[in-house]
Amino acid sequence: MSMNSEALQELIAGRFPDARGRFGPFGGRYVPETLIPALERLTEGVQAHLHDTEFRQTLGSELATWAGRPTALTYAGRLSAAWGAHIWLKREDLAHTGAHKINNALGQALLAQRLGARRIVAETGAGQHGVASAAACARLGLPCTVYMGAIDMERQAPNVGRMRLLGAQVVPVTGGDRTLRAAIDEALRDWVSDPLGTYYLLGSAVGPHPYPYLVRELQAVIGREARTQYQQAAGRLPDAVIACVGGGSNAIGMFHAFVPDRGVEIIGIEAGGRGAMLGGNAATLSFGRPGVLHGSYSMLLQDADGQIQETHSVSAGLDYPGVGPEHALLAHSGRVRYETAGDEESLAAVRALCEFEGILPALESAHALAGARRWAHAHAGGTVLVCLSGRGDKDMPTFQQTLLAERP
Numbered sequence: 001m002s003m004n005s006e007a008l009q010e011l012i013a014g015r016f017p018d019a020r021g022r023f024g025p026f027g028g029r030y031v032p033e034t035l036i037p038a039l040e041r042l043t044e045g046v047q048a049h050l051h052d053t054e055f056r057q058t059l060g061s062e063l064a065t066w067a068g069r070p071t072a073l074t075y076a077g078r079l080s081a082a083w084g085a086h087i088w089l090k091r092e093d094l095a096h097t098g099a100h101k102i103n104n105a106l107g108q109a110l111l112a113q114r115l116g117a118r119r120i121v122a123e124t125g126a127g128q129h130g131v132a133s134a135a136a137c138a139r140l141g142l143p144c145t146v147y148m149g150a151i152d153m154e155r156q157a158p159n160v161g162r163m164r165l166l167g168a169q170v171v172p173v174t175g176g177d178r179t180l181r182a183a184i185d186e187a188l189r190d191w192v193s194d195p196l197g198t199y200y201l202l203g204s205a206v207g208p209h210p211y212p213y214l215v216r217e218l219q220a221v222i223g224r225e226a227r228t229q230y231q232q233a234a235g236r237l238p239d240a241v242i243a244c245v246g247g248g249s250n251a252i253g254m255f256h257a258f259v260p261d262r263g264v265e266i267i268g269i270e271a272g273g274r275g276a277m278l279g280g281n282a283a284t285l286s287f288g289r290p291g292v293l294h295g296s297y298s299m300l301l302q303d304a305d306g307q308i309q310e311t312h313s314v315s316a317g318l319d320y321p322g323v324g325p326e327h328a329l330l331a332h333s334g335r336v337r338y339e340t341a342g343d344e345e346s347l348a349a350v351r352a353l354c355e356f357e358g359i360l361p362a363l364e365s366a367h368a369l370a371g372a373r374r375w376a377h378a379h380a381g382g383t384v385l386v387c388l389s390g391r392g393d394k395d396m397p398t399f400q401q402t403l404l405a406e407r408p
């Protein structure tokens, strides 16, 4: 499809998802029959509450007084001088619990309360969504169970402790790949067993309809704020907007407000890992093919037989073989370009942001920075707005083994 395609016009008019939860050919609901009524109920709940005045006021007030919004927009002056283009950072690392995840967790927990849920289940990979969910549930007095792959529990031990302190029950998942993919399967299974009393708080813009839409609406606050802040600071719009893409929630949150601004280039950065070889990366839109995962038809990393591929990224939060269906459509329509950043260049970007700006970014966010560096080299003097999705304290074990091991 070209830039002038029908899909692009529809995207800009904000017509997706359609009534069946489709983003063009992508999205929908590929789930067991037993989950359809629960998804219908959730869709009705989203329609009744999400844009309701009372809900917006409560959410807005909690975001402002508890979660730390609006987050700052920072001009990275020394980094700009070094890289040759003007680099601005949307500081989701300053949001409560250290990443954009809280925007979604808080919004869905408030929705669950309105829907009369007695308990919350969530999945987590690196642990950031689990921590955000545990915090939001504690704030609202809702019991919270978090499913986490046994491998992730080992490599993200500090976040397991944080979740427990915040009152969540963390359940190890020992089946399947013992990482995020298996944790989502387990959370869905829990939800099927009690679809009325339990609310499934999904952590990214993936899964069956209405989740990709719901998560986008809750994360769109990032781009709304950033667009206004940037216009106030610079008197115009940036030349380019860049975010990292795992499941795609911080990216869709950042991009949504800019999709109609046709003069603004939009770029998503996936985890290039060690390279293009099978199993060496988690770059779904760059190397995947269409398929069904976790209830949604989207792009997917799979081998020639349709088996889901192993993935690799130095960043646990990007290490997922699927991607949200709206990104699949944005890629398909040509409105957003998706590129990769590898482990090494992302680690180098961590060091650069630390040394030039005094900010320790999450490894996920460093992928967006590595993409911005490449963009800067090709567009000297241009302006680029980067979503700094989270802070890097959680990644200290990885930094000890890499950046700090190189320089004792």
Ligand SMILES: *Cc1c(COP(=O)(O)O)cnc(C)c1O
Pocket: 099, 100, 101, 128, 129, 203, 204, 205, 244, 245, 246, 247, 248, 249, 250, 251, 317, 318, 362, 364, 365, 389, 390, 391
């Ligand atoms: C979870 C996470 C991501 C990846 O998830 P998306 O849904 O793609 O945003 C990126 N950055 C940080 C800091 C995260 O915690």
